Amino acid sequence: MKTSHAFLLVGAALAWAGSARAQTVPDAKTVYEGAKATAEANFKAARARCDQIAGNPHDLCMAEARAARVRVEEEAEAAYKNTLSAYTQARLRIASANYDRDKVRCAAVTGNDRDVCLEQAKATLIAAQADAKADRKSIEARQDARADKLAAEYRVAIEKCDAYAGAVKDQCVNTAKTAFGK
Numbered sequence: 001m002k003t004s005h006a007f008l009l010v011g012a013a014l015a016w017a018g019s020a021r022a023q024t025v026p027d028a029k030t031v032y033e034g035a036k037a038t039a040e041a042n043f044k045a046a047r048a049r050c051d052q053i054a055g056n057p058h059d060l061c062m063a064e065a066r067a068a069r070v071r072v073e074e075e076a077e078a079a080y081k082n083t084l085s086a087y088t089q090a091r092l093r094i095a096s097a098n099y100d101r102d103k104v105r106c107a108a109v110t111g112n113d114r115d116v117c118l119e120q121a122k123a124t125l126i127a128a129q130a131d132a133k134a135d136r137k138s139i140e141a142r143q144d145a146r147a148d149k150l151a152a153e154y155r156v157a158i159e160k161c162d163a164y165a166g167a168v169k170d171q172c173v174n175t176a177k178t179a180f181g182k
Helices: 002-024 028-050 056-081 084-106 111-161 166-180
Strands: none
Touching (some): 028 056, 056 084, 084 111, 111 166
């Protein structure tokens, strides 16, 4: 009798702790929308600061504000979607926004220095894009390798089951299927 009460108390405590945790963890959509709202508010504040400046510094200030907004929004969207494609796309868009910012920065200089600045900005863009694409391919290759390893281990487990017969073999096969998610 006392044992059943203990189990009930432990179960109630776990249920209470689980519900308390569920209440404190915001859902992904709320976090995403909050990040977008924060990015927009920060952009508006930065735009107000930039409006007090004139000329190329104003353009640079606005480009930096746009790049910061894009970074926050893209990182939030990638975290919300939580896919490899979303993370790669976010990195590509952030690189593009940084390139736009760097082009504005280059507008402040003239002559050969400007050409060098633009080429450096383009090289930075290409490097960031190449890194994002290479990271994606690397992650996909690791995922494929992990899947191949699991498939091979599953075949080994099934092969081990061939040593048995009848109900024992069926139980062994079911255990292997459960262990490897088949």
